[in-house]
Amino acid sequence: MGGIVNQPLVISVDVMGGDHGPSVVTPGVARAASLLGAQARFLLHGDEAQVTAEVARHPALAGRCEVRHAGRVIAMDEKPAQALRRGKGSSMWNAVESVKAGEAAAVVSAGNTGALMAVSKLLLRMSADLDRPPLVVGWPSGRGVTTFLDVGANVDCDAERLVEFAILGEAYHRAAHGVARPTVGLLNVGSEDMKGHGEVREAHRILREGRFDLNYHGFVEGDDLSHGVVDVVVTDGFTGNVALKTAEGAARFIKDELRAALTSGLLAKSGAMLARGALQRLGQRLNPPPAAPLLGLNGIVVKCHGGASEQDFAQALRVAADLAQSDFAAEIERNMGRLPAAMAESHPAADGASS
Amino acid sequence: MGGIVNQPLVISVDVMGGDHGPSVVTPGVARAASLLGAQARFLLHGDEAQVTAEVARHPALAGRCEVRHAGRVIAMDEKPAQALRRGKGSSMWNAVESVKAGEAAAVVSAGNTGALMAVSKLLLRMSADLDRPPLVVGWPSGRGVTTFLDVGANVDCDAERLVEFAILGEAYHRAAHGVARPTVGLLNVGSEDMKGHGEVREAHRILREGRFDLNYHGFVEGDDLSHGVVDVVVTDGFTGNVALKTAEGAARFIKDELRAALTSGLLAKSGAMLARGALQRLGQRLNPPPAAPLLGLNGIVVKCHGGASEQDFAQALRVAADLAQSDFAAEIERNMGRLPAAMAESHPAADGASS
Numbered sequence: 001m002g003g004i005v006n007q008p009l010v011i012s013v014d015v016m017g018g019d020h021g022p023s024v025v026t027p028g029v030a031r032a033a034s035l036l037g038a039q040a041r042f043l044l045h046g047d048e049a050q051v052t053a054e055v056a057r058h059p060a061l062a063g064r065c066e067v068r069h070a071g072r073v074i075a076m077d078e079k080p081a082q083a084l085r086r087g088k089g090s091s092m093w094n095a096v097e098s099v100k101a102g103e104a105a106a107v108v109s110a111g112n113t114g115a116l117m118a119v120s121k122l123l124l125r126m127s128a129d130l131d132r133p134p135l136v137v138g139w140p141s142g143r144g145v146t147t148f149l150d151v152g153a154n155v156d157c158d159a160e161r162l163v164e165f166a167i168l169g170e171a172y173h174r175a176a177h178g179v180a181r182p183t184v185g186l187l188n189v190g191s192e193d194m195k196g197h198g199e200v201r202e203a204h205r206i207l208r209e210g211r212f213d214l215n216y217h218g219f220v221e222g223d224d225l226s227h228g229v230v231d232v233v234v235t236d237g238f239t240g241n242v243a244l245k246t247a248e249g250a251a252r253f254i255k256d257e258l259r260a261a262l263t264s265g266l267l268a269k270s271g272a273m274l275a276r277g278a279l280q281r282l283g284q285r286l287n288p289p290p291a292a293p294l295l296g297l298n299g300i301v302v303k304c305h306g307g308a309s310e311q312d313f314a315q316a317l318r319v320a321a322d323l324a325q326s327d328f329a330a331e332i333e334r335n336m337g338r339l340p341a342a343m344a345e346s347h348p349a350a351d352g353a354s355s
Numbered sequence: 356m357g358g359i360v361n362q363p364l365v366i367s368v369d370v371m372g373g374d375h376g377p378s379v380v381t382p383g384v385a386r387a388a389s390l391l392g393a394q395a396r397f398l399l400h401g402d403e404a405q406v407t408a409e410v411a412r413h414p415a416l417a418g419r420c421e422v423r424h425a426g427r428v429i430a431m432d433e434k435p436a437q438a439l440r441r442g443k444g445s446s447m448w449n450a451v452e453s454v455k456a457g458e459a460a461a462v463v464s465a466g467n468t469g470a471l472m473a474v475s476k477l478l479l480r481m482s483a484d485l486d487r488p489p490l491v492v493g494w495p496s497g498r499g500v501t502t503f504l505d506v507g508a509n510v511d512c513d514a515e516r517l518v519e520f521a522i523l524g525e526a527y528h529r530a531a532h533g534v535a536r537p538t539v540g541l542l543n544v545g546s547e548d549m550k551g552h553g554e555v556r557e558a559h560r561i562l563r564e565g566r567f568d569l570n571y572h573g574f575v576e577g578d579d580l581s582h583g584v585v586d587v588v589v590t591d592g593f594t595g596n597v598a599l600k601t602a603e604g605a606a607r608f609i610k611d612e613l614r615a616a617l618t619s620g621l622l623a624k625s626g627a628m629l630a631r632g633a634l635q636r637l638g639q640r641l642n643p644p645p646a647a648p649l650l651g652l653n654g655i656v657v658k659c660h661g662g663a664s665e666q667d668f669a670q671a672l673r674v675a676a677d678l679a680q681s682d683f684a685a686e687i688e689r690n691m692g693r694l695p696a697a698m699a700e701s702h703p704a705a706d707g708a709s710s
Contacts, residue, residue: 223604
């Protein structure tokens with residue numbers, strides 16, 4: 001967003017990842033090439049013959065990319081441990097390695113999420129004191145998109161981890177959405193200070209003290225995600241995963257019931273036919289954004305969803321470019337540096353007795 | 356459900372509770388009087404003049420109810436502590452006291468939830484080892500209604516509490532929905548044994564051992580609530596509250612967006628007009644049931660939502676009657692009696708190391 005323009009920007013791409021591989025990823029890169037302007041260049045990792053043939057079809061990619069052969073592909077259903085053991089030399093592994101080697105500013109993959117997390121962690125290492133990168137999702141809301149994390153990677157979270165998620169999510173939201181001072185909320189069962197369990201109350205106390213460069217709003221509740229009350233909502237990976245899957249299940253149920261209602265008779269069917277365009281636009285509006293970063297790594301890694309379209313993949317590359325051209329990493333480092341002092345100071349009251 | 360027929364059944368009613376008071380509650384009782392048959396009788400607590408005038412309008416209530424004067428009403432926004440201090444002699448207090456005194460088999464109120472919980476706890480006492488009754492909600496699903504608890508009363512839950520919720524929820528679901536062997540699931544972030552945090556894994560281990568008379572299915576995930584994979588879903592009050600509010604927020608967002616989409620142009624508007632009947636039926640299908648019990652008390656207490664219609668209140672009385680005529684309390688007592696042995700046996704492995 002707020003970026004260094006006209007400087008070369010290299011993005012590394014796992015061309016073999018995702019449900020469709022090169023036939024969708026390559027045109028996605030071509031779209032992004034037009035979208036991002038001449039300074040963007042691409043390192044394309046995958047089967048050389050296949051990728052080269054795809055690249056030749058897109059004039060937008062001429063002179064803008066380099067194909068790097070990778071003889072292996074990590075399958076979408078491979079276990080992370082297996083990907084670590086046998087993934088070396090795969091398109092995903094090599095794509096991440098380009099970031100580690102400093103050849104690329106960011107990597108994008110639509111491949112296996114668990115494998116991407118494991119390979120990125122191994123090659124780039126965590127910058128934050130976390131087991132693994134929190135999973136981030138863009139939650140469609142009345143005000144646009146709410147950044148929500150962790151939706152499943154770190155099940156047990158103490159107050160310190162929740163504060164780390166706040167730091168990571170805030171920097172990401174600014175870089176990806178161009179919001180100067182994103183507001184941050186902590187997910188709880190009420191808005192008063194004494195609500196919730198010990199971890200969430202301690203994190204609240206630490207964030208409220210204002211030691212971090214964060215626009216901290218306070219506690220938010222589950223329905224605030226869709227209201228868009230704050231830009232970033234922070235929770236532990238257990239609660240976040242349950243909330244995400246519960247809402248997805250409810251949304252699917254409503255869609256199925258709506259479909260059943262609109263095919264329940266001649267009147268309803270005719271009505272649905274007339275309203276079809278509006279209903280399709282609604283469906284798109286409710287879809288979450290196709291890409292999200294793996295945060296807390298020493299390097300920018302963006303995960304695009306497996307069933308991504310060309311547009312989706314181009315959108316993921318745009319997120320990678322926005323992150324790479326922002327002060328994202330430096331902002332995170334600055335705030336993370338304040339964490340030890342904030343934790344040490346808070347600890348005398350950490351038993352919750354004073355809240 | 357499976358009940359003692361032709362035996363008198365007395366239900367105590369807080370006629371002043373809810374947003375509308377006697378003008379909606381009394382016709383609701385009249386509906387229930389027809390619905391439940393001649394053995395059902397009602398103790399109506401409230402302002403004598405007002406309630407007597409309402410009763411006179413409903414021939415179905417002639418000879419079926421007794422009005423008991425209460426000079427006070429607990430307001431919908433009164434704090435529970437305040438309700439405890441000043442609630443004595445109110446319609447809600449007296450209605451609960453009728454159950455304590457053995458004059459009624461159950462009580463129904465559409466009044467202030469926090470106050471009803473506090474007054475019931477004080478007068479009836481908890482049977483289970485819980486701080487307060489878990490909050491139960493009926494979750495609309497593809498297979499009917501999923502019983503979901505705790506949606507907010509007990510924020511910190513160890514394994515023992517989760518097992519107690521399973522016992523309470525199962526007995527309630529059978530009594531209220533007539534399902535002989537309701538299936539019970541424990542909410543988690545995956546279905547494998549090693550998933551989740553320590554409390555949920557320990558509860559899983561205890562329930563799996565089969566010491567209880569429960570049809571335990573295993574772990575379920577957030578989207579299984581709407582799929583209706585099991586009849587009863589158990590979680591702690593923190594996760595349950597967040598899941599419920601998140602799904603409510605998402606559903607409201609979808610409804611708002613649907614309304615916007617269907618008024619976005621002439622075609623869409625005409626379509627919506629034709630499909631109106633189907634869309635209205637859909638809206639009703641997505642509403643949760645209007646009543647839920649406060650579980651874990653020595654007595655049957657049913658809470659009807661504050662904005663209840665006559666039909667809703669009649670439905671709440673039907674739930675109370677079903678619970679009162681079932682083996683609900685005895686079933687809970689039997690399973691609760693097995694809890695100490697199950698906990699003692701499980702405890703050596705309670706640190707989670709063996710899972």
